[in-house]
Amino acid sequence: MSDRASTSPVSRERSREIKRLSVILAARQARLLSRVDLAEMTGLPAATVTALVRELIAEGYLIERGPGAPTTGRPREMLKFNPRAELVAAVSLEPPRISCEIADSEGAIIAHRTARFGGDVVETVCTFVLDLVGDNLPSLRGVAIAVPGVSTNGAVRLAPSVGLVEAWPIGESVQQRLGVPVVVDNDVNLMAAGECVAGAGAxxxxxxxxxxxxxxxxxxxxxxxxxxxxxxxxxxxxxxxxxxxxxxxxxxxxxxxxxxxxxxxxxxxxxxxxxxxxxxxxxxxxxxxxxxxxxxxxxxxxxxxxxxxxxxxxxxxxxxxxxxxxxxxxxxxxxxxxxxxxxxxxxxxxxxxxxxxLGDQAVLHGAISYALSAAVPLPSLP
CATH class of the missing domain: 3.30.420.40 (ATPase, nucleotide binding domain)
Structure with a gap:
């Protein structure tokens, strides 16, 4: 029975997705590499890497850059990871303001908006993200939301400045609306993460x-x-x-x-x-x-x-x-x-x-780091 299960269409599709994500993660980490490098980093057969690379080039994840530096034998064709293929949204609730940034996987900001905060939290967050990401919505991979309160599994409480004292499932609600992973955390946690990434705690x-x-x-x-x-x-x-x-x-x-x-x-x-x-x-x-x-x-x-x-x-x-x-x-x-x-x-x-x-930028750096970590998770085998 285990043999039949291992060759079922569902298992084959899941195995292929894991291989695909491992290639994406390796390319994102290395930024510039060859097909041979990808095979070595992922442990996948060359034929599998070649097929996945062809697919990822068509989707815009990878860009062909031509031959690399001379080596022994034939020069290797290099591939560059496209940071714009993965976008993340960093949202900060700072009553009376709300700020939202759209960044690529290298942390470069491509869109930004700050406005007066008011009304429903979930509706406001979703509206900001959708307006800023625009036609690039298919490239949105994750959202991080900084809140001035306690977050447990995306539910926020002890945030009187945004009208949330009892637990409210902001993360789950936003994720259902946008269809991408959403991470919600206390704004000071994100500041600490940001200072570790690019500030005084680096x-x-x-x-x-x-x-x-x-x-x-x-x-x-x-x-x-x-x-x-x-x-x-x-x-x-x-x-x-x-x-x-x-x-x-x-x-x-x-x-x-x-x-x-x-x-x-x-x-x-x-x-x-x-x-x-x-x-x-x-x-x-x-x-x-x-x-x-x-x-x-x-x-x-x-x-x-x-x-x-x-x-x-x-x-x-x-x-x-x-x-x-x-x-x-x-x-x-x-x-x-x-x-x-x-x-x-x-x-x-x-x-x-x-x-x-980092001042006000600490939350942004932390939120981008959070969103990228949730953007392309590598699933485990069942």
């Missing part, structure tokens, strides 16, 4: 990224992989009970971030220096602290609070490196050194503190 495999904005969150990378925890809530450090403050009613906002986020700093800064609301409260607090003793004392409180948060995380996960993102990246050298000194006095292991460098 030279390390372990790091903790602390992002300070309207809320406070963390992205954790260990052994080169973003860690999300059992329910996707790893990194929700804004909920850590590090202050002797009276408990508040649950509203999707954590105790720690209620006191030490950008919103809280803004309110305190307005009280210290009445007038307009600051556009960059951390930067302006540092400037005011140079001439105002109350501002200096409050700045010390902020830095001490952030250092306690970092210390609490470092004692558990020992990341070796901490990246400060968002408003925390606005700290000047003196403030950064103050946090580094507070940690050095108490951490059980050496921990370097750096500013994140």
């Amino acid at each position: 030279d390390v495999a372990n790091l903790l990224l602390i992002h300070v904005a309207d809320g406070i969150g963390a992205g954790l990378v260990l052994d080169g992989k973003v860690r999300r925890g059992a329910s996707g809530a790893a990194g929700e450090v804004g909920f850590m009970p590090l202050d002797a403050a009276p408990a508040r009613s649950y509203s999707g906002v954590g105790e720690f971030e209620a006191r030490w986020s950008v919103n809280a700093i803004t309110e305190r800064l307005v009280a210290l220096h009445p007038g307009r609301r600051p556009e960059s409260p951390v930067r302006e607090l540092i400037q005011l602290a140079a001439t105002s003793k109350p501002a200096r004392e409050y700045l010390d409180e902020v830095l001490d609070a952030w250092a306690r948060l970092i210390l609490s995380c470092v004692c558990v996960i020992d990341p070796g490196m901490v990246l400060l993102s968002g408003a925390a990246a606005e700290l000047d050298d003196a403030a950064l050194e103050q946090i580094q000194s507070l940690l050095a006095a108490k951490t059980p292991a050496p921990t370097e503190v750096r500013r994140a460098t």
Whole structure:
């Protein structure tokens, strides 16, 4: 019975698809290679590679580039992987904005749009992606969505800024509409992934990224992989009970971030220096602290609070490196050194503190990386 099953049309078709995907993955990785290289990388017979290459050239995946560099014997005809054959969409929900980028498999942006966020999340995401990808929809291979909340298997919760406190299956809904793999993750996780790909964490495999904005969150990378925890809530450090403050009613906002986020700093800064609301409260607090003793004392409180948060995380996960993102990246050298000194006095292991460098582009780089990883998965045999 096993012999009949192995030669059934379904099994043959699945085996052929696996071979096809292995050729695509090898070509995407090498970018420029010959048919002989493909056969060596995939372990497939030359005749099978030749047939698949002919098919992939017709579909636009591969481009013939002519003879390669001289070698012993006949020069090999080279093939170039076409990055435009695989497009991905990177979507970032940043209330009150939504941003969407269409990128090729090398990460080059070919379309971009940012608009005011409003209405149904799924409808808005699908409309943005479809409008931007246009006639290239057949080349769309994956979508990554960054959300300011917790994502578990594509369902989003604890995202009050987009109206999602209870779980809502954004990923599944978008995937049904667009017909391609969809990855949904916390925006700070994507920032951490982006900094590892192209930013301040490109030279390390372990790091903790602390992002300070309207809320406070963390992205954790260990052994080169973003860690999300059992329910996707790893990194929700804004909920850590590090202050002797009276408990508040649950509203999707954590105790720690209620006191030490950008919103809280803004309110305190307005009280210290009445007038307009600051556009960059951390930067302006540092400037005011140079001439105002109350501002200096409050700045010390902020830095001490952030250092306690970092210390609490470092004692558990020992990341070796901490990246400060968002408003925390606005700290000047003196403030950064103050946090580094507070940690050095108490951490059980050496921990370097750096500013994140990608800014708003961190989410984009992380989302593209996520979408590409989901674009052409290699299925396993049944």
